[in-house]
Amino acid sequence: MNEYSETAIPYPHRAGVLFQFFKMVDFSDQPSYTTPTSLARRDWLQSFEAFLEPYVSSNPREVYFNYKDLDLGVGNDSYEEASVWGERYWKSDNFQMLIRIKARVDPDNFFRHPQSIPVFSTPLSDI
Numbered sequence: 001m002n003e004y005s006e007t008a009i010p011y012p013h014r015a016g017v018l019f020q021f022f023k024m025v026d027f028s029d030q031p032s033y034t035t036p037t038s039l040a041r042r043d044w045l046q047s048f049e050a051f052l053e054p055y056v057s058s059n060p061r062e063v064y065f066n067y068k069d070l071d072l073g074v075g076n077d078s079y080e081e082a083s084v085w086g087e088r089y090w091k092s093d094n095f096q097m098l099i100r101i102k103a104r105v106d107p108d109n110f111f112r113h114p115q116s117i118p119v120f121s122t123p124l125s126d127i
Helices: 036-055 079-105
Strands: none
Touching: none
């Protein structure tokens, strides 16, 4: 992966990536995400993430996009709001490039989810 620069393609994670892991908590047996059992499971997952903190990338902690992590943040009403999670998935330069591409290719935001590339009415250079 190191033969390509971080900005050559949207996936920026290159040097030093040895492992990826997927973590998940199952809530399917619970009537809501706010039951005591659901909250206990979420707390356990967050404590597990805290345990792993010394062993993962930092500044910011990088994440692989298809491993959705809504604890990083959701929403894309402002660049500041979206960059909280967007820069962890794609790093800053790639995230800004993807915002510009999204504005041209999908200006009506047809393809969207809680952490999708945002579309802004203001040009990125003005943000």
